[in-house]
Amino acid sequence: MKFKLIIFIVVLSFLLFSCGTKKILSSFEIRDELGNYYIKKVDFPASATIEEKVEMASRVIPTTNQYKWQSLELTAFIHFGVNTFTGKEWGTGKESPSIFNPTSLDVDQWVRVLKDAGFKLVILTAKHHDGFCLWQTKTTSHSVASSPYKGGKGDIVKEFSDACKKYNIKMGLYLSPWDMNASSYGTGEAYNDFYVVQLTELVTGYGELTELWLDGAKDPNAPNQTYDFERYLEVLKKYQPNAVSAVMGEDVRWVGNEQGYGRETEWGVQGYKPNSYKDSESYNSSLGLVLTGKDLGSRDILKKVNSVYWYPSEVDVSIRPGWFYHDKESPKSLDKLIDIYYKSVGYNSVLLLNVPPDKRGQFDSKDIAVLGQFGNYIKTTFANGLLKNVTNTWVNAKIGDSKEYALKTPSAINVLLIQEDIMKGQRVEKFSVEVYSSGQWQKITANNKEPNLTTIGYKRLLKFDTVQNAEKIKITIDEARTNANISQVNVYYSSK
Structure with missing residues (x-):
């Protein structure tokens, strides 16, 4: 019995030491080479700064079912x-x-x-x-x-x-x-x-x-x-x-x-507490969070909530x-x-x-x-994308980073598809897109207005004014919660 107790103490000491100042992972957390991911939900420490909340929110991921x-x-x-x-x-x-x-x-x-x-x-x-x-x-x-x-x-x-x-x-x-x-x-x-x-x-x-x-x-x-x-x-x-x-x-x-x-x-990943929780109505009401609201997950929301949920x-x-x-x-x-x-x-x-x-x-x-x-x-x-590579991943894209993608052949385009790898979190807060055509770069516009390119998440589709003879596109990560992971990019031509 004493031997078993000694083994337990040694193992526990190793775990505590290896975690350093980090807490031992709970049942809703997983770890990979980039750090902790929080499955479905994370509770913020009472002392968390907005920067810490943003970083933690960037590591909330969906369940397999979601x-x-x-x-x-x-x-x-x-x-x-x-x-x-x-x-x-x-x-x-x-x-x-x-x-x-x-x-x-x-x-x-x-x-x-x-x-x-x-x-x-x-x-x-x-x-x-x-x-x-x-x-x-x-x-x-x-x-x-x-x-x-x-x-x-x-x-x-x-x-x-x-x-x-x-x-x-x-x-x-x-x-x-x-x-x-x-x-x-x-x-x-x-x-x-x-x-x-x-x-x-x-x-x-x-x-x-x-x-x-x-x-x-x-x-x-x-x-x-x-x-x-x-x-x-x-x-x-x-x-x-x-x-x-x-x-x-x-x-x-x-x-x-x-x-x-x-x-x-x-x-x-947002601050509205899911309706299944018994205290969700009072909690959301106290923070002014309503499902009909325009904003449920921005930094302004993160400042005032105690938790965020993949919802x-x-x-x-x-x-x-x-x-x-x-x-x-x-x-x-x-x-x-x-x-x-x-x-x-x-x-x-x-x-x-x-x-x-x-x-x-x-x-x-x-x-x-x-x-x-x-x-x-x-x-x-969406049968056939016009970019050269079938899969256009972009891992660990930093704020300010840009990446160019070439088309198979100069073509007319008016639809962009871009996706984040949400199994590593939703992170992009703002991005921009340019198209290279006729020897120059031009920012895309929708109805002659620059579109509001904020979040991406699982999928963002953008219809824009047709650009003829497009040769390549360029994506820039303007703002992000932490390094972003783009799982797919492609462009298409819509007849309507």
């Missing part, structure tokens, strides 16, 4: 339920299940169309605020089991899961915490128990889940109900360890609007004015969808585009047409 989620880039939403048949956006919870009767439901069509358009993940509203469940749940009769669909034997979530597997597309589910039909809603733990049973049914019965969407919407006049998000997430992590939780979850942040536009300056942005928007299908509405134009793409995926965010099925249970032909055009635009525009 990184895989961000790399999907294009994801889709499907709002389908009793609202499809009532023409409402928010139901009442009093709808008769008998109205849910799609005449020619084709879940296979939904997933096939989205897959063909380039989407990598599809999220279905398994239960919206009205409480109507699209699966065979044991928790309530307010479900597809009480509807005429397949004589009450249908299971939309099962059909959806099967289609996702068939087309090799990732699956997500939306389960509204607000439930207008549940008699236990507003009673506290009884409703949390009810919700946990529903969630458990979904995360154990339908295969692998990539994203769980926990909506924060609720009518201000609805009964007061404290959601136990920590408990919900424990269930998710137990049965679906590879899934991310969004909005009221801890992994993915709502961008702050439903128009389809992200922020030009978008930090994946990347998801941009949700519907292809139509409403989230559910309405006969008189029309889909957005191709030009509008392209603009949304550049200002969501191109602004260091993931796009979540809603496409609602109609009363038949199918996508409208007009929606299918524009989705096909949208997917074709992205595929053709």
